Amino acid sequence: MHDNEHHHEESFISKYIFSLDHKMIGKQFLIYGLLMFFIGGGLALLFRWQLAYPDQPLPVIGASQQYLDEGEVVTGADRMWERIYESDKEEWLETNMPSGVITPEFYNMLFTMHATIMVFFVVVPILVGAFGNFLIPLMIGTRDMAFPILNMLSFWLAVLAAIVMAIGFFVPGGHAAAGWTGYAPLSADPQWTGVEWGQNLWAISLLIQGFSSLVGSINYITTIINMRAPGMTLFRMPLVIWSLFIVAILLLLAFPVLSSALALLIFDRLAGTTFFSATAEGGGDPLLWQHLFWFFGHPEVYILILPGMGIASELIAVFSRKPIFGYRSMVYAMIAIAFLGWIVWGHHMFQSGMRPGLGSIFMTTTMLIAVPSAIKTFNWLGTMFRGSIRFTTPMLHGIAFVSMFVIGGLSGIYMANTPVDIFIHDTYYIVAHIHYVVFGGSLFAIFGGIIFWFPKMYGRYMNDALSKIHFWLTFIAFNCTFFPMHILGVGGHMRRISNPQQYEFLQGFEGMNIFITMSAFTLGFAQLILVFNFFWSMYKGKVAEQNPWQVNTLEWEAPTPVPHGNFGQIPTVYRGPYEYSVPGEESDWIPQAQPEHAPATSGD
């Protein structure tokens, strides 16, 4: 049945580098995201060290105490520092961490770049770039994206953005250090930070990344609207495709707002305009930046979580062997979240000096997001209710996603509440919240999704023992890292301070900061297991059959490895995606493309 696939030989470059195949581009985005994940995580470990042991030299590369006190060279690191101090050149390490001690300037750069990389170069590229590319054509039953060349362009623009962002680390003055939110005027004028080209490159890189997202989202929307297989009505689409469809629309509408703001910021920095600075001469306003940034930024938060919800929905339905509970209300809840996402941005600005009356309005819209979030959570529980739950590793990640999302969602209510937010705004409470949503939520979904679709991507299973060790280590270390941050926030511990010991009222938190740092290092090292497992299984993993998890959706109809063009013959869809355990059927699953049965009514 595969005789109509074109089997012409492709060169290495056209197959693996400048590929037009959506599956290869998806894999490229995945490896890109995993690579950036390590850079972003590494930066976090550096500043976690500073928070636990302020102004003490880093382990391994820091100088010894004897060297610091008496100049006596004891360790290999001491020799390195000796050499650096003796050289006439101003070395990078000497500027940023003399003797291994992180300077306040470097600290600001570390957390700025940690968040920038994680948000724009890890979570979005993996969720949208990797899963979006790999899954959309396969799951809606088509041969490729609508615009393969745009698709390739989207990836290579993302690579260009990453290169520009990476250069920023090595320019004089250091990289951007005004936070990932880049609040003006701090970000708008080099005199306030001493950062010159770092902040410019940050803005230029995000502009390029914005084009990449824009090109990708146009492609996704066009493909989903026009290229669904016969019978694949909108309400027969798997929820992960719904989530990616909604996210593509959000990206299309939100990123241009950020791009405009970034362009104005570049004008402010390089052309002497004053869009974002309120000087006696210039008529700009710092709050304009915040409005533009968060008008983009809040939909961006849902861009980070919605595909995670989609992936978790697939995992929970498949491994509970049950239809999704309330399929349509799941779709409507996602649409509601996407819609509300546009009218809540002011909750980031409750304490900014925005008119207080607006605070009350934004509090109301923000708290309303609890409604669709609750609908989704209860529907996931409903899906497991009277199911036949298989505790595979992807399912463990799906369950972790739901649990962590519940914590992240509930902690959001505190901050949505304006009076309570007065106290916890800009404290570790928000740091805990965002990590429960984006790490506890999105990343667990990403891990689960990688393990789940790995057999279709690479034709092999990931090693299950390693996957389970990775899951439990990550789950425990994640909670030990981020849960105590709620307590820090309740204590008033500000975010973005490099040395909590400077404050009388934070003296009691030293032990907790050390505990968090230890947990963060464990969490970081646990991810090495995932990466080792990923690359090892690519070549050495157990060979997988075509549909190892017995899933209904169309991607499993394609042969493994999936050839160019995906399907021999485009499948016809006869039913919804979650027809599991249908009464009277011998098998507990009925693929969407299986024709013998009359079209079922799932989803109605």
Place this chain on the structure above:
Amino acid sequence: MLQWLPENVSTYGQGVDNLFYAIYYLTLIVFILVMGTLIVFLIKYRHQEGKRADYIEGSTTLEIVWTAATTVIVFVLAMFSYPQWNNIKSPTQFPENPDVVVQVSGKQFNWDMTYPGPDNEFGTDDDLELENELHVPVNAVVHIRLTSVDVIHSFFVPQLRLKQDALPNRFIEVWFEATKAGRYEIPCAELCGFGHSGMLGYLNVHAQADYDAWVQERWPQ
């Protein structure tokens, strides 16, 4: 968890803390119910040989129930929050005729406090400027004119439950009434540059007699 909250020493702080507690117990109950249900389901409906899942597509009644219930809870919570918020942040609702008016200006990396002096006008000869030290009497209404000369800072007094960003070229009014004498820290809560960590002022809340003595010392009559 809430025992970690710093002691409250402002008149409106108790209202904030009450909401904090209300949300804490609300979310705790929801959390326990959801997680409890999840764990029960995971155990009860784990895969067992010869047992199939039930084919359940959903329940419109349940969807309506949990949509309505969440909406009601959200609006009730909002109703209790509006007055607290307005009381703290809306200048039209501040207590009138403040006992003390001070201008606080953020500047990398200090808080500049300006007292208008006996004439109660800023920009006159009897103004007093202090770096990082704010002096106010206990049980008195204090109005602060908050501004900045460079970037955005945030005026945060954890024990007052008060936080407000300070913006260049804007004057934002905040108020408080401290209920207990003491010396409290005023950290900056908005990233403002490499000296952000350690940007720290002090709020000195004096007993009325001590405050009067301090005023007398500064502006002898």
